[in-house]
Amino acid sequence: MNKTCSSISALAAQNSELEAAIRTAQKMLAAYGDPAGFDIDQYARGYGALSESLRILLRALDAEPAAEVVSPIGDTAPRCPAAHPEDRTPCGGPVAVTVLDRHNAGAKGCEHHGARLLASLDGARVYALPDAPDGAAIRVFKDAGSIRPFPWVAGPRTRDEQLSRDEVRKRGERP
Template sequence: MTTDRCAAAHPEDPTPCVGPHDAVTVLDRSNRGMGGCEHHAARLLASLEGGRVVSAPDHPGAAIRVHKAADTTRPFAWVTDAPRTEPGQLSAAENRAAAQAGDNLSADELPPPFTFRDAYSRAPEMPAETHDVLRLQVTSGDYAAPQEEVREYLLRYAALADRVAEESGDADDQEKAERTGRALLDHDREHGIWRGVYPPGHAIWTHRGPRAYTRQEYITWHRSTA
């Protein structure tokens, strides 16, 4: 492996640079940036959540090319022996194609939803999760906290309400689970955020409702934090 590579090249990525080493800068959600060639910048961008790319002054149009390349590049593309089945393991283009395919299915043809057991079999015990949700409620404030923290609160609050409703069967608990799930769904649709296969604007949620969306998002979030 050559050592004369751009800063965006991952140490485990054996591929050589393509073009100038300073063609673009890739920025993460905290606006921390790393310069790189177009090839490695696309691979880095595809591996970040919420990343963006800007062209260097001497390389107009480079950011557009990187963005297009990243769209069809799988995260951590240099890892060739890992499974590629979860949404977070596939490219943005592949996930869009899967979602669009689902739009054309009838309710009977849709894949089976996550069950209660699927979503929460490895979730923390209820008292511990209640404590964490209350903590997040305080720290996220009136949605003035960082977006990731606000979203985690909405997700875990909806999941906790879903668990309570499933166990109690109480009508008020059922309504709360629907309401908190809807708040998560609306938030994610507004901000363009999701982790599961089907995005918040997908027609599948018309059939299945917000609690099914909560379960999709909780199980994929929990796997990423395990």
């Protein structure tokens, strides 16, 4: 009898997780499903929200993808979850940090991609994972200050939101 009850409880918990994942995916699709008229910041937020809701849904179905992915540019390489699909740079070591956006959606990543993600998100913050090397979050935070948002996107950048925090800070200083 106890075994049956625990099986029913496990099924109910799994069903609850799946229902929550479906609701999250539906909300994100409604909010970000049509990127028409999005600027680069809105597009990035939409991409992040939709990919995270897909991860939640796959996790609830116990069908998460393997760590190795095929990027849109045709390369096959192990990538950390913080690496943007259009970012061609390789990971810079083991997964060491979590980057959270202002809505607490997050991605774990190597220090290199963690810094690039942190630089690309407005209001984001970084935390070291428990097994990270000493100072990992501080290095990511400092590196992100010198990185322009979405560094893999080519083109001229003149507005403050297109520049690194260090560049914006220098603009505001008077000689």
